[in-house]
Amino acid sequence: MESKSQASAPSTSSSDPTPLPERLIDRIDGDGPVLIAVGGLHGNEPSGIVALERVCRALREQGLTLKGTLVALRGNRPALAKGQRMIERDLNRVWSPLILEHLLRRDPAEDDTTDQEMRALWWEINAAKESGRPLFLLDLHSTSGFGPPFCVVLGNQPSQRLAASIGLPCVHGLNESIRGTLAEWFSHGYGASMVAEGGKCGEESTIRHLEAVIYSAMGTSGLLGEEHDRVRTARQLLQQATEEIPHHVRVFYREPASGVDFVMGEAPGRRFQNFDSVRQGDHLARNRDGAVFAQRDGYLIMPLYQAEGGDGFFLAEACEGPPTIP
Numbered sequence: 001m002e003s004k005s006q007a008s009a010p011s012t013s014s015s016d017p018t019p020l021p022e023r024l025i026d027r028i029d030g031d032g033p034v035l036i037a038v039g040g041l042h043g044n045e046p047s048g049i050v051a052l053e054r055v056c057r058a059l060r061e062q063g064l065t066l067k068g069t070l071v072a073l074r075g076n077r078p079a080l081a082k083g084q085r086m087i088e089r090d091l092n093r094v095w096s097p098l099i100l101e102h103l104l105r106r107d108p109a110e111d112d113t114t115d116q117e118m119r120a121l122w123w124e125i126n127a128a129k130e131s132g133r134p135l136f137l138l139d140l141h142s143t144s145g146f147g148p149p150f151c152v153v154l155g156n157q158p159s160q161r162l163a164a165s166i167g168l169p170c171v172h173g174l175n176e177s178i179r180g181t182l183a184e185w186f187s188h189g190y191g192a193s194m195v196a197e198g199g200k201c202g203e204e205s206t207i208r209h210l211e212a213v214i215y216s217a218m219g220t221s222g223l224l225g226e227e228h229d230r231v232r233t234a235r236q237l238l239q240q241a242t243e244e245i246p247h248h249v250r251v252f253y254r255e256p257a258s259g260v261d262f263v264m265g266e267a268p269g270r271r272f273q274n275f276d277s278v279r280q281g282d283h284l285a286r287n288r289d290g291a292v293f294a295q296r297d298g299y300l301i302m303p304l305y306q307a308e309g310g311d312g313f314f315l316a317e318a319c320e321g322p323p324t325i326p
């Protein structure tokens, strides 16, 4: 199932003596829709991969017959091997039709590792599309700061409905400030997609949340019945983990980050978390120009507590969910 490009690895990775793990974690076949689940698109976020491994193992041990196909994939394997968010470029900021068109026209021998990973993922997704079956994409992430799990909705209405069904708070409006995500690209022409943020990187609770997200998405996409024990238990767990939070919020502010110039500004004893309620004028961070204050009341989304990444934090406010399915 590997793309041909794997055979022509450029010098950037050939010096690494450790063989990369397989792209495919597992593929469990059934007649019906295809759910593609990707973990580790950011190499410092392996929790999604652990969750996928656990779910696939459990499904096989129980011998469950799925009413569709689950394809579980590793994202940025060279970055995962190094425990870094990315190697050359962020593999979750490169998915534009133009970049992809250039990539597919070019000789794979010229690929750097980001190109190789993108080419191979495109190959997997396109192979699924050629099956002619309905497609869903689940992109599993974790955050550098603490906080509850949530969904990020980057696609169109089917994607909004998929995210709204999972049992987690949904963050809307990030596609206006984050470009080139796999989920948004997928939603144009492939199928419904969503991003799940399971909690802080590496926490056991994060892995459990992401396992629950996978089962919940299997219910929505039709691979398991909505009344299946695994689906119901998963949704209960996710709802319990996020009881205090509005179901839908929309981002109204993005604070950019540029390396060492940005640091979340913590008042003594306070460390910000996802979905922390902040008030207008609260001191949230520092950048090269000095202190950064909250523009107005809102919820803090994805405060940056790592050196890598171009987004310092986002502010969001409660909003309406998507229209329900007629």
Ligand SMILES: [Zn+2]
Binding pocket: 042, 045, 141, 142
């Ligand atoms: Zn991520």
